[in-house]
Amino acid sequence: MNPFPLKSVLTLLLTGALAMGTAHLAFADDDDDDDDDERGREKSSLFESRQALAPAVNATYSQECGSCHMAYPPGLLPPQAWAQIMTPEALANHYGDDASLSEELRTEISTFLGANAANVMLQMVPSGASNAGAASSLPRITESVDFKREHDEIPARLVTGNPEVGSFSQCNACHRKAAEGNYDERWIDIPGHGPWKD
Numbered sequence: 001m002n003p004f005p006l007k008s009v010l011t012l013l014l015t016g017a018l019a020m021g022t023a024h025l026a027f028a029d030d031d032d033d034d035d036d037d038e039r040g041r042e043k044s045s046l047f048e049s050r051q052a053l054a055p056a057v058n059a060t061y062s063q064e065c066g067s068c069h070m071a072y073p074p075g076l077l078p079p080q081a082w083a084q085i086m087t088p089e090a091l092a093n094h095y096g097d098d099a100s101l102s103e104e105l106r107t108e109i110s111t112f113l114g115a116n117a118a119n120v121m122l123q124m125v126p127s128g129a130s131n132a133g134a135a136s137s138l139p140r141i142t143e144s145v146d147f148k149r150e151h152d153e154i155p156a157r158l159v160t161g162n163p164e165v166g167s168f169s170q171c172n173a174c175h176r177k178a179a180e181g182n183y184d185e186r187w188i189d190i191p192g193h194g195p196w197k198d
């Protein structure tokens with residue numbers, strides 16, 4: 001079996017090109033005509049990168065990892081973080097839940113996540129600072145500095161205090177087009193609150 005189907009290689013290249021741009025590295029053959037992302041380089045974060053936010057295209061991943069929460073965009077965590085999440089031990093104690101998989105599914109999903117992961121180190125908010133007493137030490141998208149920066153003005157009563165949301169991990173509770181990789185403000189609708197105007 002070919003371990004690198006063309007589609008994965010392309011996705012990998014695209015993700016890589018963008019992530020490398022974010023990390024201020026030159027990418028000579030970048031013919032991406034998305035000027036906004038290019039110009040935004042100085043202050044650009046993963047959360048402004050359309051590639052990083054692209055929805056998952058692997059059916060197994062979407063099915064197995066999209067039942068309790070949305071199947072997160074693989075480009076929002078670096079490969080080491082996905083690898084940590086995908087060990088059998090971690091899956092058995094998955095943020096307080098049991099998300100164990102057969103070895104076959106675990107391998108398929110791990111490979112997919114690794115190939116489509118972010119190409120940058122995500123800076124994490126030190127655990128304890130905002131997440132005091134959390135039982136799990138697994139990495140979180142929602143504990144990254146980039147995520148916090150985007151979401152720091154949203155009061156807790158609309159999130160953890162909101163039974164229709166529960167936590168920031170439920171991206172699609174507020175981002176109505178998250179499944180399509182669209183997090184644009186115009187599609188934000190916080191349950192019980194409505195659109196977001198800042």
Ligand code: HEC
Nearest residue numbers: 064065067068072095097098099139140141142143167169
């Ligand atoms: C049995 C339910 C369940 C399944 C299946 C499941 N998860 Fe989770 N996952 C959770 C819970 C619960 C949380 C914590 C959510 C919270 O804090 O509100 C979580 C959190 C996460 C987070 C951190 C989200 C954040 O806050 O940044 C990631 C990443 C994640 N899961 C990935 C996966 C992957 C990959 C799979 C498939 C292998 C998977 N999940 C399958 C229940 C599940």
Ligand code: HEC
Nearest residue numbers: 047141150153159167168169170171174183184185196198
């Ligand atoms: C409680 C509702 C809520 C949840 C849950 C939530 N977000 Fe957001 N998100 C917002 C709001 C509101 C903004 C706009 C913040 C602002 O402009 O000050 C935002 C902004 C963003 C942006 C920037 C959009 C842009 O065009 O500037 C991205 C990307 C994003 N969120 C991704 C995520 C991801 C990924 C998750 C899940 C891991 C998530 N969000 C969970 C409410 C939420």
